[in-house]
């Protein structure tokens with residue numbers, strides 16, 4: 001019974017929203033023509049989500065915006081800047097600071113340099129590493145917008161013994177980096193070694209989990225995995241509870257395999273090896289998903305706003321306690337109680 005749990009003191013709350021994909025165009029369909037996409041209405045759902053967060057008894061400590069904030073079609077109609085400004089204007093009404101994750105649609109509209117110089121770079125919200133009992137180690141990163149190989153990642157601690165890590169699932173990707181970048185070329189090689197189709201987004205001929213090797217997915221570089229490992233070493237020693245956040249799901253049980261990160265297995269085994277990790281939060285798969293893995297890590301994939309009908313909703317508020325988190329989902333997003341794994 002969750003009401004009889006040891007830790008009934010609410011520590012803090014945070015909001016989550018995924019795949020808004022706003023565009024000032026009429027409704028359309030997804031690529032497989034199975035779902036409607038409500039490009040204009042997504043802005044109204046965002047507005048209502050912000051209103052509800054603002055009206056909570058205590059405003060959420062922060063909001064996680066899980067990426068694909070505007071749709072790629074804005075680029076074709078030369079409306080990328082305008083669409084982004086429209087969505088950001090809504091976020092200015094939000095009483096809570098917003099952490100932005102980058103998805104594939106960010107890269108259809110902007111390159112990495114533009115993103116790093118934009119409001120979608122929320123790294124300024126990164127916290128300091130302060131611990132009385134664990135030696136300080138160098139796990140803060142500087143991101144130079146002129147560095148063509150840089151990845152977008154940072155972490156913050158909103159409450160003692162809790163940490164959130166924003167990761168970059170398109171660090172290895174054929175999207176977003178110039179053709180002369182080493183990571184771009186490495187990504188082309190990885191993708192081509194699995195996917196022989198002329199259209200890199202076509203899954204034709206890809207069997208089982210290999211269906212993830214698509215141009216609209218990506219992965220994590222060794223450099224990023226090493227950084228993450230160092231942060232998690234610190235969190236383990238400091239006995240923290242860590243939630244890792246990215247655009248792409250990393251557990252095939254939590255999503256359609258077509259949406260999984262290329263090197264999900266490397267990321268997954270690393271997170272499972274760190275006792276501090278309790279949750280992974282992703283977007284990208286608009287149908288959403290959930291899986292509790294063998295090590296007790298909760299994998300939450302948030303339903304996308306873009307494919308949510310006007311009379312419904314798709315956002316959540318997570319209430320964080322000593323021994324569990326409770327996701328209060330709205331509309332398509334179910335309520336879930338997420339007990340922390342045994343250390």
Ligand SMILES: Nc1ccn([C@@H]2O[C@H](COP(=O)(O)OP(=O)(O)OC[C@H](O)CO)[C@@H](O)[C@H]2O)c(=O)n1
Nearest residue numbers: 030031104105199201202203216259284285286287
């Ligand atoms: N078989 C396919 C699928 C897609 N494309 C093209 O790829 C681009 C991205 O597709 P899109 O469905 O817009 O990507 P989302 O991030 O919104 O959704 C990911 C998952 O599908 C959600 O469940 C776009 O240009 C498509 O036309 C393709 O060519 N071939």
